[in-house]
Amino acid sequence: MSRWLKLTIMVIAALAAGQWWSERQLAEPRSPDGTADVAAAAVTAAEPRTDGTQRASLPREATATLRAIEHGGPFPYNRDGVVFQNREHRLPERPRGYYHEYTVETPGSTDRGARRIIAGGNPPEAYYYTDDHYRSFRPVEPPR
DSSP states (O other), X not given: OOHHXXXXXXXXXXXXXXXXXXXXXXXXXXXXXXXXOHHHHHHHTOOOOTTOBOGGGSOHHHHHHHHHHHTTOOOSSTTTTOBOOOTTOOSOOOOTTSXXXXXXXXXXXXXXXXXXXXXXXXXXXXXXXXXXXXXXXXXXXXOO
């Protein structure tokens, strides 16, 4: 293998490692002094609770999305219902295919926007809402 090819491979590997590290640092909850916030991480990865966000406190569009999920559709976007992979590990760890994502309409947006409902289970037994495109989640009270 030529010297330039080896050098190129090493540079690409270093850039990939740096990108991974930087994303990892952004994903880890921090306290105000910049240190890792273990308590926040524990809350972020907590099991679904019955004291989740009340549906009445969600945007009207999120409530409509929840109703559509519970009735099996119809859904406005072809990506609604795709598997959510939980790559950032901000939701409790579950087997691949457990979580599915659904778009929450954003008034005035020309695309899908950043708001989503993540439903876990089949049929869904856990719901999470994000309004910042997966950077944070709030558990949503499941239907009774």
